[in-house]
Amino acid sequence: MDGMLDPLKPTDSSQARRDLIVDTLENAFSDLMAADPAAFRVKFRKMAANPFAFYRGSAALFYTDVSAMDDPWANDHTSRVWIQGDLHAENFGTYMDSTGRLVFDVNDFDEAYIGHFTWDVLRFVASIALLGWQKALSDDDIGRLVPHYVDAYVSQVRDFATKGGDSEFSLKLGNTDGTVHDVLQQARLKSRAAMLTSMTTREGYTRRFGEGPRARRLGDEERETVLAAYDAYLGTIPEDQRFASMSYGVKDVVGSGGFGIGSAGLPAYTLLIEGQSEAWDNDVVLSMKQGNVAAPSRVVTDRGIMEAFRHHGHRTAVSQRALQAHTDPLLGHTEIGGVGFVVSEVSPYTNDLDWDDLTEPADIAPVLDYLGRATAKAHCVSDSHADTTVGGVETEVAIMEAIDGHEAEFTQRCVEFAHRYAAQARADHSLFVDAFRNNAIRGVRSSRVP
Numbered sequence: 001m002d003g004m005l006d007p008l009k010p011t012d013s014s015q016a017r018r019d020l021i022v023d024t025l026e027n028a029f030s031d032l033m034a035a036d037p038a039a040f041r042v043k044f045r046k047m048a049a050n051p052f053a054f055y056r057g058s059a060a061l062f063y064t065d066v067s068a069m070d071d072p073w074a075n076d077h078t079s080r081v082w083i084q085g086d087l088h089a090e091n092f093g094t095y096m097d098s099t100g101r102l103v104f105d106v107n108d109f110d111e112a113y114i115g116h117f118t119w120d121v122l123r124f125v126a127s128i129a130l131l132g133w134q135k136a137l138s139d140d141d142i143g144r145l146v147p148h149y150v151d152a153y154v155s156q157v158r159d160f161a162t163k164g165g166d167s168e169f170s171l172k173l174g175n176t177d178g179t180v181h182d183v184l185q186q187a188r189l190k191s192r193a194a195m196l197t198s199m200t201t202r203e204g205y206t207r208r209f210g211e212g213p214r215a216r217r218l219g220d221e222e223r224e225t226v227l228a229a230y231d232a233y234l235g236t237i238p239e240d241q242r243f244a245s246m247s248y249g250v251k252d253v254v255g256s257g258g259f260g261i262g263s264a265g266l267p268a269y270t271l272l273i274e275g276q277s278e279a280w281d282n283d284v285v286l287s288m289k290q291g292n293v294a295a296p297s298r299v300v301t302d303r304g305i306m307e308a309f310r311h312h313g314h315r316t317a318v319s320q321r322a323l324q325a326h327t328d329p330l331l332g333h334t335e336i337g338g339v340g341f342v343v344s345e346v347s348p349y350t351n352d353l354d355w356d357d358l359t360e361p362a363d364i365a366p367v368l369d370y371l372g373r374a375t376a377k378a379h380c381v382s383d384s385h386a387d388t389t390v391g392g393v394e395t396e397v398a399i400m401e402a403i404d405g406h407e408a409e410f411t412q413r414c415v416e417f418a419h420r421y422a423a424q425a426r427a428d429h430s431l432f433v434d435a436f437r438n439n440a441i442r443g444v445r446s447s448r449v450p
Contacts, residue, residue, distance in 0.1 A: 011427045018431040021061060022441055025432075028060035028298065032266065033443035039257065040444045044436050051422075052130045054429040059086045059111055059295035061428065062123055065421075066116075067299035073410065074116045077398035080305075082322045082382035084375075085111030085296050087120040088127035092371055093352035094187040097170070097326035098241065102184050102349060104171040104370070105324060106378045112319030113296040114305050117379055117399055122421070124375065125149060125414050128368065129422035131355060139419060141361045146418045148365045150411045152372030154403060157380060160396035166380040167325050171370055179358065180370045187351035193281040195348035200252075200272065200283075207283060208252045209272060216255035218269075226253055226269050229288065229334040233343045236317070236332035243329075249274040251283065266290045267336075270346070285346040286330060290339055291316050311340025320344075322382040 026033075033040045047057040055062075071079075084091065084106050091108045125146045132142040160166045173184050201210045209215050218226065227250060234248060252272040268289040275282035291312030297305075309315035313333040321327050330345040358364050380396040403410050439445040 011423045013427045013431065017428070018435055018440075020064070021058075021428055021432055022435050024061045024064050025058065026442055028293070028295070030443065037444050041446065044432075044441070044444060048429075048433045048436060050134060051426045051429040052127070052134055054432055055127060055130055055425045056086075056088055056090065058428070058432070059123075060298060062126075062421075063119070063295050063299045065424075066119055066122060071116055071118055073118050073399075073402045075398075075402060077395075078118075078402045079116045080114055080302075081117040081379055081395055081399070082319060083113060083115050083117065083120045083296065084109065084323060084378060085113050085115070085120070085294055085319075087124045087375065089124070089131050089355060089371075090127075090352065092374060093350055094184055095324075095328070095347060096187075096349040097324070098329045099326050101170070101172055101326075102187055103326075104176065104180050104184055104353075105374050107350070107352070109316055109320040109323060110292040111294045111296065112316065112323060113294040113300065114302075115296040115300055117395075119296065120375060120379070121150065121153060121414060122417050124371070125418040126421040126425065129418040130425055132364075133422060133426070135359055137361060142418065142422075143415050145361055145364055145368060146415045147411050148368040149372040149375075150414045151407075152369040153376045154372075154407055154410065156373040156376035157396050157399050157403075160376065160380045161394070161400040166377060166396065169377050169381075170325065171374055171377075176370065179363070179367050180353075183351050183353055187349050190348045190351070192283075192348045195285070195346075196281065196283055199285060206251070207272065207280070209254045209270065214256050215270070218253065218255055222255070223253060225336060226271075226288070229336045229341065230271060230343075233288070233332045233334035233341075236314075236334065236343075237330065241329035243276050247274050247276055247284075256287075266292060284330070286343055287346050288334065288341050288343045290336075291333075291342050311335065313340030313342040315340075316342040317344075323378040325377075325381050 029040060043057060047054045086108065087106065091106060092104070093107045094102055094104050095107065097103050128146060128149065129142050132145060137145075160169075171180060173181065173188070176184060196207070199209060200207045211217075230250060230253075250271055250273050254270050256268045256270045257266070266289055268287060271286040271288060273284050273286060275284045291314070293312055294315065300306075306315075309318065311333075313335070317331050317333045320331055328345050328347070330343070332343045334341050334343060353367070358367060376396075379399070380394075382395060435441055436444070
């Protein structure tokens with residue numbers, strides 16, 4: 001197809017590449033754009049801000065490109081690995097696992113799917129090259145930073161393959177230092193009471209969500225529909241994760257929307273429910289969000305994979321359980337009007353990795369070591385936490401068999417891809433801005449200033 005990325009050619013700024021970008025975005029988001037064009041104008045204006053923002057919002061384009069490239073590390077096993085699906089530098093942070101431990105890990109599973117393990121690695125290293133360029137790091141520095149991530153990934157996979165322990169491994173307060181340790185400590189300072197105070201108001205002895213642009217009161221019919229979906233969701237919580245019988249009573253529900261770059265146009269609701277006791281500060285907030293069509297699913301041709309899921313809400317929940325050990329005990333799924341929704345707790349203990357203060361290579365390198373290890377854990381723990389495996393072979397063993405003896409070559413190819421694709425993403429950003437501002441993307445064309 002014209003405009004497809006050739007890794008051996010210089011950066012493509014042609015009309016054909018611009019047309020491919022437009023076609024890919026229109027195909028990926030046509031239904032959502034038709035449902036809420038205003039939300040997508042906001043999404044695209046955020047993507048227009050800089051190349052990294054464009055890269056974050058255009059995962060479908062990335063998969064169009066990498067699915068057409070040769071992947072010497074992919075075989076019957078390593079092309080069927082649970083992947084996060086949109087692994088970039090800003091999709092890491094903290095959560096509190098079901099054992100009560102604060103963990104630093106990959107997050108955001110809206111795009112998670114089964115595919116080549118290399119897709120996660122390549123998407124991440126290209127994001128580091130983009131971020132490094134925006135921080136005015138030299139190509140030489142970027143070329144030295146990428147191996148910190150890739151080598152840590154390979155080393156951790158090898159440890160799991162030879163020593164086991166993937167289910168027990170996590171990055172936590174006791175085995176981290178520096179920036180990642182600080183992120184965990186900052187999450188530790190947060191509290192459920194503070195989060196509830198920021199989101200709710202008190203009316204006598206009743207707690208309700210506060211009014212605001214992100215909290216829409218529901219009419220009776222819509223409320224009953226959401227509550228029926230909530231009742232169905234309760235049956236999807238694994239038996240061993242269920243709370244005591246007094247829990248789960250709904251105290252309030254409001255409509256909300258997807259406000260991030262990746263969530264535009266996705267209907268969502270927020271529910272306030274009874275926690276594990278009647279204590280005022282034990283209330284729990286749940287998000288019920290329409291499942292996104294996973295970007296990798298657009299290029300994975302094995303129909304049996306998607307047919308294993310009831311819908312994209314189910315796929316998101318199953319994927320998160322696969323990629324996280326001891327995940328959110330409230331994670332589940334439901335349907336509204338035949339469309340899948342994923343349900344999860346809005347946790348007070350989340351804290352995303354902030355790159356603003358990471359400006360020098362010496363500060364970034366140790367962080368990349370941790371992120372490589374976290375990625376390896378997500379890939380390798382998945383075969384013991386999901387129904388679908390890599391053909392009966394442990395993921396860590398399959399990956400090491402593909403890489404073993406070629407580690408230096410694997411790292412070098414990742415470095416080359418990071419430089420090449422980051423340069424292409426910068427060119428793509430310019431092409432996208434030109435197309436968007438000239439109303440070339442159908443469904444989000446702006447009206448003229450009155």
